[in-house]
Amino acid sequence: TGRSDAGVRKVLATPVARAMAKEMGININEVPGSGPSGRVKKEDILNFKSPSAETSGRTD
Amino acid sequence: IRLEDNYNVVVIGGGPAGYVAAIKAAQLGARVAIVEKGEFGGTCLNVGCIPTKAYLKNAEIIEHIREASTRGILIDSSQIKVDMEKVQEYKNGVVKKLTSGVVALLKSNGVDIYQGVGKINKNKDVVVNDSQIIKADKIILAGGSKASRINIPGIESDKVLTSDDLLAIKEVPETLAVIGGGVIGTEMGQSFAGLGSKVIIIEMMDRIVPPLDHEVSAELTRIVKKKGMTIITSARITEIVDKGDKLEIKIDGKDSVIADKALISIGRVPDLEGMGEVKFETERGKIKVDKYMETSVKGIYAPGDVNGIKMLAHVAFRMGEVAAENAVKGNHRSIKLLSAPSVVYTSPEVAMVGLTEEEARAKYDDIRIGRFNFAANGRALASSEAHGFVKVIADNRYGEVLGVHIIGPSAAEIITQASLIMEMEITVDEVIKTIYGHPTYSEALFEAFADILDEAVHIPKKKK
Amino acid sequence: IRLEDNYNVVVIGGGPAGYVAAIKAAQLGARVAIVEKGEFGGTCLNVGCIPTKAYLKNAEIIEHIREASTRGILIDSSQIKVDMEKVQEYKNGVVKKLTSGVVALLKSNGVDIYQGVGKINKNKDVVVNDSQIIKADKIILAGGSKASRINIPGIESDKVLTSDDLLAIKEVPETLAVIGGGVIGTEMGQSFAGLGSKVIIIEMMDRIVPPLDHEVSAELTRIVKKKGMTIITSARITEIVDKGDKLEIKIDGKDSVIADKALISIGRVPDLEGMGEVKFETERGKIKVDKYMETSVKGIYAPGDVNGIKMLAHVAFRMGEVAAENAVKGNHRSIKLLSAPSVVYTSPEVAMVGLTEEEARAKYDDIRIGRFNFAANGRALASSEAHGFVKVIADNRYGEVLGVHIIGPSAAEIITQASLIMEMEITVDEVIKTIYGHPTYSEALFEAFADILDEAVHIPKKKK
Numbered sequence: 001t002g003r004s005d006a007g008v009r010k011v012l013a014t015p016v017a018r019a020m021a022k023e024m025g026i027n028i029n030e031v032p033g034s035g036p037s038g039r040v041k042k043e044d045i046l047n048f049k050s051p052s053a054e055t056s057g058r059t060d
Numbered sequence: 061i062r063l064e065d066n067y068n069v070v071v072i073g074g075g076p077a078g079y080v081a082a083i084k085a086a087q088l089g090a091r092v093a094i095v096e097k098g099e100f101g102g103t104c105l106n107v108g109c110i111p112t113k114a115y116l117k118n119a120e121i122i123e124h125i126r127e128a129s130t131r132g133i134l135i136d137s138s139q140i141k142v143d144m145e146k147v148q149e150y151k152n153g154v155v156k157k158l159t160s161g162v163v164a165l166l167k168s169n170g171v172d173i174y175q176g177v178g179k180i181n182k183n184k185d186v187v188v189n190d191s192q193i194i195k196a197d198k199i200i201l202a203g204g205s206k207a208s209r210i211n212i213p214g215i216e217s218d219k220v221l222t223s224d225d226l227l228a229i230k231e232v233p234e235t236l237a238v239i240g241g242g243v244i245g246t247e248m249g250q251s252f253a254g255l256g257s258k259v260i261i262i263e264m265m266d267r268i269v270p271p272l273d274h275e276v277s278a279e280l281t282r283i284v285k286k287k288g289m290t291i292i293t294s295a296r297i298t299e300i301v302d303k304g305d306k307l308e309i310k311i312d313g314k315d316s317v318i319a320d321k322a323l324i325s326i327g328r329v330p331d332l333e334g335m336g337e338v339k340f341e342t343e344r345g346k347i348k349v350d351k352y353m354e355t356s357v358k359g360i361y362a363p364g365d366v367n368g369i370k371m372l373a374h375v376a377f378r379m380g381e382v383a384a385e386n387a388v389k390g391n392h393r394s395i396k397l398l399s400a401p402s403v404v405y406t407s408p409e410v411a412m413v414g415l416t417e418e419e420a421r422a423k424y425d426d427i428r429i430g431r432f433n434f435a436a437n438g439r440a441l442a443s444s445e446a447h448g449f450v451k452v453i454a455d456n457r458y459g460e461v462l463g464v465h466i467i468g469p470s471a472a473e474i475i476t477q478a479s480l481i482m483e484m485e486i487t488v489d490e491v492i493k494t495i496y497g498h499p500t501y502s503e504a505l506f507e508a509f510a511d512i513l514d515e516a517v518h519i520p521k522k523k524k
Numbered sequence: 525i526r527l528e529d530n531y532n533v534v535v536i537g538g539g540p541a542g543y544v545a546a547i548k549a550a551q552l553g554a555r556v557a558i559v560e561k562g563e564f565g566g567t568c569l570n571v572g573c574i575p576t577k578a579y580l581k582n583a584e585i586i587e588h589i590r591e592a593s594t595r596g597i598l599i600d601s602s603q604i605k606v607d608m609e610k611v612q613e614y615k616n617g618v619v620k621k622l623t624s625g626v627v628a629l630l631k632s633n634g635v636d637i638y639q640g641v642g643k644i645n646k647n648k649d650v651v652v653n654d655s656q657i658i659k660a661d662k663i664i665l666a667g668g669s670k671a672s673r674i675n676i677p678g679i680e681s682d683k684v685l686t687s688d689d690l691l692a693i694k695e696v697p698e699t700l701a702v703i704g705g706g707v708i709g710t711e712m713g714q715s716f717a718g719l720g721s722k723v724i725i726i727e728m729m730d731r732i733v734p735p736l737d738h739e740v741s742a743e744l745t746r747i748v749k750k751k752g753m754t755i756i757t758s759a760r761i762t763e764i765v766d767k768g769d770k771l772e773i774k775i776d777g778k779d780s781v782i783a784d785k786a787l788i789s790i791g792r793v794p795d796l797e798g799m800g801e802v803k804f805e806t807e808r809g810k811i812k813v814d815k816y817m818e819t820s821v822k823g824i825y826a827p828g829d830v831n832g833i834k835m836l837a838h839v840a841f842r843m844g845e846v847a848a849e850n851a852v853k854g855n856h857r858s859i860k861l862l863s864a865p866s867v868v869y870t871s872p873e874v875a876m877v878g879l880t881e882e883e884a885r886a887k888y889d890d891i892r893i894g895r896f897n898f899a900a901n902g903r904a905l906a907s908s909e910a911h912g913f914v915k916v917i918a919d920n921r922y923g924e925v926l927g928v929h930i931i932g933p934s935a936a937e938i939i940t941q942a943s944l945i946m947e948m949e950i951t952v953d954e955v956i957k958t959i960y961g962h963p964t965y966s967e968a969l970f971e972a973f974a975d976i977l978d979e980a981v982h983i984p985k986k987k988k
């Protein structure tokens with residue numbers, strides 16, 4: 001039997017990663033984690049953020 | 061020259077980087093050999109971390125004895141005598157225990173041991189003592205480092221000692237000049253001051269242990285001076301004159317220092333003997349490595365002091381581990397040094413991890429600083445160690461911890477916790493959810509964290 | 525009786541629970557008063573945590589002096605004399621510094637101080653010394669605890685002392701019997717053994733400090749005995765006979781113990797004087813509280829020893845904080861004690877947090893245990909402190925840390941890190957990503973964690 005709460009399972013993330021994701025408006029559930037047991041770390045948030053931020057920020 | 065054997069991994073050098081790499085590789089299933097030209101355990105166990113700490117512990121004990129009467133412990137005669145032969149003997153016993161432990165660990169993991177000088181030849185085989193060839197899929201070159209000498213006239217006097225020499229000395233010099241007030245110079249200076257030498261530290265920069273946070277270095281200087289050591293900063297030595305019974309150390313624009321012996325502790329340089337016939341990219345004598353610890357030559361890794369990135373034993377441990385994992389399983393694990401602390405084992409101890417205040421201000425625009433003095437810490441007061449402070453630097457935006465600086469009792473132990481906090485990216489508000497045992501020195505860390513949020517209970521309310 | 529003033533919060537008792545509650549409430553903007561009948565700082569600062577640690581430090585120093593010659597430090601005459609008046613004086617100085625610090629903190633936060641006995645009347649006002657009434661929106665009753673006496677015939681002899689009495693003694697008893705080998709008994713026993721007493725611990729249970737993990741208690745027993753203390757376990761005392769110059773302590777089925785003084789350390793009971801006219805639900809003399817620290821009477825909170833949940837100063841600190849937050853802002857913060865460690869400040873120190881092995885086995889079906897002995901720890905060897913071990917218990921399924929047990933150097937400090945790991949729910953594999961400074965005692969913790977995953981480098985390979 002599948003678990004009904006699977007979709008809202010709290011993602012493993014470091015406190016710093018959580019604070020950053022919140023402030024940057026990133027849905028932390030979408031960020032792939034690089035830490036042990038897939039924990040999302042600061043670096044993952046920064047890597048996740050920067051591609052889109054760069055494209056949106058660039059005008060040329 | 062005869063072909064001895066084939067291995068998945070051959071490690072050159074049996075210091076912290078090398079022996080850990082060998083054991084790790086073996087744990088991962090590789091066939092491993094290790095080559096050591098001296099004693100297993102390398103600099104750290106034989107003439108570095110461990111012997112210095114044995115000496116410093118002696119200095120600490122002597123200090124306790126001298127101060128015991130303030131606490132009501134009276135000693136008939138406080139004429140403490142140091143039997144340097146016995147001090148040596150104790151130290152050597154400790155070293156022996158640990159180095160033979162390393163050999164036992166290597167054997168228990170099935171690592172083959174070769175005693176001799178290892179050099180890499182053109183075919184990327186390892187040649188031991190120019191007589192045995194051992195073939196390797198991967199080589200880990202962990203040759204470590206040795207004390208550097210500089211070009212001061214007169215430095216070749218046999219009264220000018222390296223830390224290796226000083227650790228083997230059988231008599232406490234009456235006066236000891238320490239040339240170079242870095243970590244090693246300050247530690248050795250303090251241990252010999254404890255053992256009875258008059259110690260004069262001569263430092264080129266404007267303060268001792270320059271990489272420390274400014275405030276910490278200032279506090280260390282204050283305490284060390286109070287204990288009777290002399291510190292001369294911004295001092296350029298022009299000449300060392302061996303006058304037969306004494307040394308005269310001439311300093312540009314300042315009075316000369318007269319001493320029985322001098323310790324030269326101005327840094328260490330990689331030991332590149334193991335390079336043999338292979339050409340690596342180097343930078344000022346240090347072997348260049350990438351984040352996988354691999355050198356410019358594919359299949360050869362160089363963890364530890366030999367790459368000069370951060371010459372510390374625990375860094376060498378981790379680099380050795382990372383090199384071994386990548387050598388055996390292919391490059392996949394990067395070295396991360398964020399949480400690597402630096403410690404000065406003076407009394408009081410000094411420890412830091414992360415950025416100094418100056419560095420943090422340069423990199424972040426909104427930092428907060430929390431501070432707590434050991435003068436208000438119960439355990440420190442009860443133990444006559446109520447000096448120094450904890451300083452925590454955090455980014456105000458996310459509450460990320462950027463640096464922790466401690467001078468005071470148990471700093472070396474407390475900093476490992478700060479390392480964990482930084483490595484695990486625990487924010488300031490989270491740290492203070494933990495219940496810290498009372499009375500502990502570590503409570504000072506807790507209070508410094510709470511201070512960042514203006515929530516410390518044991519700090520008087522600040523005037524706004 | 526005259527009405528003195530109105531407050532948002534009135535705190536009864538100025539110990540760890542009370543003074544922290546008062547300061548926290550003030551920090552949150554409340555108008556706060558605190559009532560104390562004795563000295564601020566309560567049991568902990570005046571006759572508990574702090575004075576005992578000052579004494580234990582003396583014992584440690586004396587031990588260092590006695591063992592110094594093994595390290596080459598020779599003392600002309602090792603006839604160490606203890607000047608108990610001076611020992612007292614030093615201890616009292618430390619206590620004074622800390623208690624006046626508490627008063628200064630209260631004042632700096634604008635807390636009004638009332639000196640006297642506080643009691644709650646029927647209208648839920650606080651009456652001080654039966655003469656002043658102070659009105660409060662919320663009351664925090666933090667009356668703490670006092671030593672319990674049991675019903676043994678002869679216990680009323682003036683040679684039978686509480687810890688309060690023993691800490692005020694001006695002469696080291698030749699022989700000291702310690703009735704009750706819990707934390708306080710074992711600590712006090714060891715400090716007086718250090719100061720020169722012959723110490724005999726008499727414990728009812730089958731081992732000293734029964735809440736400890738079995739193995740740790742066994743190791744502590746072994747070490748303490750080796751240091752010359754006598755331990756009698758499973759001992760039921762039937763009578764204490766004051767023979768004029770000596771005490772005879774009769775034990776069911778065993779030889780009597782003859783001693784000059786006896787310490788009675790069989791536990792502590794809440795001090796309920798502050799209850800006054802209000803009826804709280806209690807359980808065996810302890811005030812019942814919910815997770816918000818609120819009693820059965822709405823608006824009255826009871827943090828600290830008075831509720832008897834876990835009689836430790838750092839637990840009292842946290843309970844005081846939680847009570848204050850809930851009193852000021854409405855019940856919202858629950859007490860969480862998971863990360864609260866317990867420490868025995870013997871030499872070596874003993875510390876634990878979380879579950880013992882027995883408890884973990886009962887609760888989880890798949891646990892793993894990691895262990896590292898200080899005998900293989902470099903700093904411990906260099907410091908002549910290579911005894912004891914670290915034991916980590918983890919759930920194998922999620923890598924959750926369930927308990928950490930340490931006997932050995934710096935255990936009190938290292939355990940604060942274990943508390944943080946548990947509070948932050950850091951898993952075993954994550955802990956070992958941190959780089960631990962070398963050489964540190966804390967490396968033993970790192971190795972014990974690595975051992976859980978069979979990844980420890982400094983532990984010989986296990987035969988499968």
Ligand SMILES: Cc1cc2nc3c(=O)[nH]c(=O)nc-3n(C[C@H](O)[C@H](O)[C@H](O)COP(=O)(O)OP(=O)(O)OC[C@H]3O[C@@H](n4cnc5c(N)ncnc54)[C@H](O)[C@@H]3O)c2cc1C
Nearest residue numbers: 073075076077097102103104108178204205364365372373
């Ligand atoms: C006085 C002093 C105190 C110190 N205190 C501390 C401290 O408290 N904490 C800390 O973290 N660090 C300390 N250090 C630094 C620490 O010792 C080094 O960072 C650490 O030893 C580096 O490890 P390594 O394995 O890279 O090199 P090394 O320890 O130098 O080991 C290299 C080994 O390789 C062998 N070797 C070299 N070339 C060859 C070859 N061609 N063939 C065979 N064998 C070879 C050497 O004989 C040696 O055994 C101290 C250093 C000194 C000098």
Ligand SMILES: Cc1cc2nc3c(=O)[nH]c(=O)nc-3n(C[C@H](O)[C@H](O)[C@H](O)COP(=O)(O)OP(=O)(O)OC[C@H]3O[C@@H](n4cnc5c(N)ncnc54)[C@H](O)[C@@H]3O)c2cc1C
Nearest residue numbers: 537539540541561566567568572642668669828829836837
């Ligand atoms: C010998 C000994 C050693 C200890 N060592 C440690 C240790 O190392 N670590 C540790 O964590 N814990 C230790 N403890 C336990 C620790 O002291 C207590 O857990 C802690 O003091 C509890 O704090 P509290 O504020 O609840 O109570 P207390 O500290 O007992 O404070 C209560 C205060 O309230 C006052 N009071 C009581 N009733 C009234 C009233 N009606 N009106 C006015 N004032 C009143 C009392 O005078 C007292 O000052 C030790 C205890 C003892 C006895």
